[in-house]
Amino acid sequence: MENPQAPHVLMLPFPAVGHIKPMLMLGKLLCQAGLSVTLLNTDQNHNNILNPIDQSSFYSRYPGFQFKSLAVGLPPEHLRTGPVVAELLYWITSACSTKFKEYLMVEENEKGQPEPVTCIIADGIMSFTIDIAEEFHIPVITFRTYNSTSTWVYFHLHQLLQNGEIPVQRDEDMDQQITSIPGLETILRRRDLPPFCKLDSTDHLLQFYMGQTSKMKRASALILNTFEELEGPIVSHLHSIFPTVYTIGPLHGLLQSHINHNAPPSDSSETSVRPQDRTCIRWLDSQPSKSVVYVSFGSVVVLTQDQLLEFWHGLVNSGSPFLWVIRPGLVLAENNVAETPSELTIATNERGCIVGWGPQEEVLAHRAVGGFLSHSGWNSTLESIWAGMPMICWPQIADQWINSRCVGEMWRTGLDMKDTCDRSTVEKMVRGLMEDKNEEIRKSTAIYSSMARNSVAKGGSSYHSMSKLIEDIKSIQ
Numbered sequence: 001m002e003n004p005q006a007p008h009v010l011m012l013p014f015p016a017v018g019h020i021k022p023m024l025m026l027g028k029l030l031c032q033a034g035l036s037v038t039l040l041n042t043d044q045n046h047n048n049i050l051n052p053i054d055q056s057s058f059y060s061r062y063p064g065f066q067f068k069s070l071a072v073g074l075p076p077e078h079l080r081t082g083p084v085v086a087e088l089l090y091w092i093t094s095a096c097s098t099k100f101k102e103y104l105m106v107e108e109n110e111k112g113q114p115e116p117v118t119c120i121i122a123d124g125i126m127s128f129t130i131d132i133a134e135e136f137h138i139p140v141i142t143f144r145t146y147n148s149t150s151t152w153v154y155f156h157l158h159q160l161l162q163n164g165e166i167p168v169q170r171d172e173d174m175d176q177q178i179t180s181i182p183g184l185e186t187i188l189r190r191r192d193l194p195p196f197c198k199l200d201s202t203d204h205l206l207q208f209y210m211g212q213t214s215k216m217k218r219a220s221a222l223i224l225n226t227f228e229e230l231e232g233p234i235v236s237h238l239h240s241i242f243p244t245v246y247t248i249g250p251l252h253g254l255l256q257s258h259i260n261h262n263a264p265p266s267d268s269s270e271t272s273v274r275p276q277d278r279t280c281i282r283w284l285d286s287q288p289s290k291s292v293v294y295v296s297f298g299s300v301v302v303l304t305q306d307q308l309l310e311f312w313h314g315l316v317n318s319g320s321p322f323l324w325v326i327r328p329g330l331v332l333a334e335n336n337v338a339e340t341p342s343e344l345t346i347a348t349n350e351r352g353c354i355v356g357w358g359p360q361e362e363v364l365a366h367r368a369v370g371g372f373l374s375h376s377g378w379n380s381t382l383e384s385i386w387a388g389m390p391m392i393c394w395p396q397i398a399d400q401w402i403n404s405r406c407v408g409e410m411w412r413t414g415l416d417m418k419d420t421c422d423r424s425t426v427e428k429m430v431r432g433l434m435e436d437k438n439e440e441i442r443k444s445t446a447i448y449s450s451m452a453r454n455s456v457a458k459g460g461s462s463y464h465s466m467s468k469l470i471e472d473i474k475s476i477q
């Protein structure tokens with residue numbers, strides 16, 4: 001530990017890539033500001049995600065950081081889509097809850113040590129921390145790794161249910177506006193809600209999220225990886241729940257602008273928790289400017305064989321070169337897997353590049369890339385906005401449905417392709433985005449990119465909010 005007198009922040013991410021990455025970036029910024037940070041991960045992530053990269057070089061990028069783990073014993077492939085997700089979420093949070101309490105009890109017994117915990121920063125869906133931390137009189141700041149709009153929607157799930165706006169079960173109701181969420185009355189349709197709002201009122205995921213958000217309200221403050229200029233009006237609404245909301249995004253941009261000017265700026269690819277195949281950068285170097293469509297569905301979404309083939313045909317038929325992240329496990333293994341049609345293989349050899357996991361932020365910044373076909377996970381969406389990269393959104397789970405509506409309708413930084421991925425739609429969308437027909441989208445994306453950059457520069461809104469978060473932690477007695 002660099003400074004034994006520094007306030008000590010205990011961070012508890014939810015164990016999935018899209019949640020751990022922003023927590024790591026935030027931790028890094030807190031460390032740069034002289035705070036001491038412990039990141040408490042589940043043992044499965046600790047051992048299987050962080051370590052293969054090259055443990056010692058990974059850890060050396062986090063001076064002042066301590067990595068500890070909770071021995072919850074998750075099965076190795078523990079995050080999948082489908083009906084098991086709800087079970088898994090309940091399982092993870094209850095297993096972590098028991099171990100977390102044990103962890104704090106050990107810390108408590110060692111209070112004479114130089115490093116008692118000053119505050120806890122916990123993922124918004126690890127709200128059990130609030131009950132436990134209250135017993136130990138430690139304040140909890142909740143970090144919801146969604147954007148403000150999705151966070152605000154999730155806070156209204158109960159109300160949507162009471163008002164009969166969910167569950168949405170009839171196709172003919174999908175295009176009705178959602179009216180009971182202040183600030184979103186003209187934006188959100190029922191089809192833009194997460195899939196668990198379209199099942200039934202006892203759905204376990206719906207119940208899980210309602211429980212988490214109601215508990216989350218007891219946190220002392222809220223952190224969001226977004227910026228005022230993007231979502232200011234919704235952030236104002238969130239102030240009705242949390243007196244203090246720290247909007248500190250895009251975190252990967254803030255890391256580059258480095259809040260502590262004595263510390264070197266960070267390359268945010270340092271916070272990747274998976275090994276990256278960089279050969280795609282060489283391939284991109286050989287492509288014409290703004291010609292390539294980059295395709296990635298993040299770390300959790302899965303495709304059926306049929307969906308894979310529809311995307312593949314659509315991409316090939318669009319005529320654009322493409323860089324596609326097909327991570328192990330992306331495609332559901334099915335019986336009777338059809339052979340890949342030879343025309344796809346030939347076209348991919350000619351003008352495609354496939355990697356298992358790439359340096360996404362660098363890819364989005366590459367001059368050869370002209371569009372991003374994405375599942376609209378929040379990290380990916382924010383990285384796209386930062387890079388000024390127009391998107392095509394194909395949401396599959398959770399907040400991705402709301403993000404894609406924000407992209408398509410609120411910010412107009414891309415096209416919302418929810419509900420379908422047939423080859424002709426994919427082709428039409430890719431052509432629409434890549435053939436420069438979408439002047440409005442390109443202009444809007446450039447404007448938000450510039451706002452994002454201003455927000456993390458000295459004096460910008462996110463820079464200011466991060467400085468305030470650091471000051472507030474330092475002032476906790």
Ligand code: UDP
Nearest residue numbers: 018298299300325357358360377378379380
């Ligand atoms: N990512 C990456 N390389 C890839 C694909 C994704 O580094 O080949 C990163 C991406 O930059 C983003 C994260 O993985 O930061 C995915 O997070 P997101 O919230 O977009 O989606 P999730 O994985 O949570 O569904």
